[in-house]
Amino acid sequence: MLSTTQKVLRAANFTMAAAEAKQLLKDQGLEVAFAGRSNAGKSSAINAITARSSLARTSKTPGRTQQIIFFELDETRRLVDLPGYGFAKVPNRIKKHWRTLMSGYFTDRSSLQGLILLMDIRHPLRDEDIQMIDWCVDTQTPMHILLTKSDKLSKGAGANQLQKINKELNTLGYEGASMQLFSALKKTGIPETLDIISEWLDISAE
Ligand SMILES: Nc1nc2c(ncn2[C@@H]2O[C@H](COP(=O)(O)OP(=O)(O)O)[C@@H](O)[C@H]2O)c(=O)[nH]1
Ligand SMILES: [Mg+2]
DSSP states (O other): OOOHHHHHHHTOEEEEEESSGGGSOOSOSEEEEEEEBTTSSHHHHHHHHHTOTTSSOOOSSOOOOOOEEEEEOSSSEEEEEOOOBOOTTOOHHHHHHHHHHHHHHHTTOTTEEEEEEEEETTSOOOHHHHHHHHHHHHTTOOEEEEEEOGGGSOHHHHHHHHHHHHHHHHHTTOTTOEEEEOBTTTTBSHHHHHHHHHHHTTOOOO
């Protein structure tokens, strides 16, 4: 049996891609955004969460498209796939474009209910991840962290890493961040993520 949230998410449909802040979809209704370094497993996670195998393109070679992608769920709800960051050799103008696009998105986006920040459990809290967290703190946007590819670590090592990252976040001044282990490969952590999204998008259980 599919839950109401699963049904809503399964209906996700590509709506549009914005390369500039002025092209963003109208700021109305409710949306949840996904952000992460390139290769963190964002596309795989979006596919796993929506139970749609190829909604967000997954690839082994990191793409360089700097676009904000909107997936409509229904008339009032959306998922937003923010451009990946952290490429090793990206020209400065592309980095600048990313920063402008992202800060344009975060500024006055009242439909944004929360950000899901994805970080490879083995490589968390890089510079741009912290920048994302800062934007959330500045704009008072709720944030939930998925530590992805948790299948790469043993259960014990995964739990240790979760605790360590939590401590680091507290040291950095981001207390009470919600966080979980996630694996698109093993399909673990999906119900917990669905609960958060369901709350943010105000999807009530039937
Ligand atoms: N082991 C493992 N690999 C994963 C997982 N999720 C994604 N990957 C792999 O990591 C690479 C990048 O994934 P992708 O979803 O395209 O990342 P994106 O660049 O953040 O969208 C691909 O080779 C995926 O197969 C996971 O949960 N476990
Ligand atoms: Mg991707």
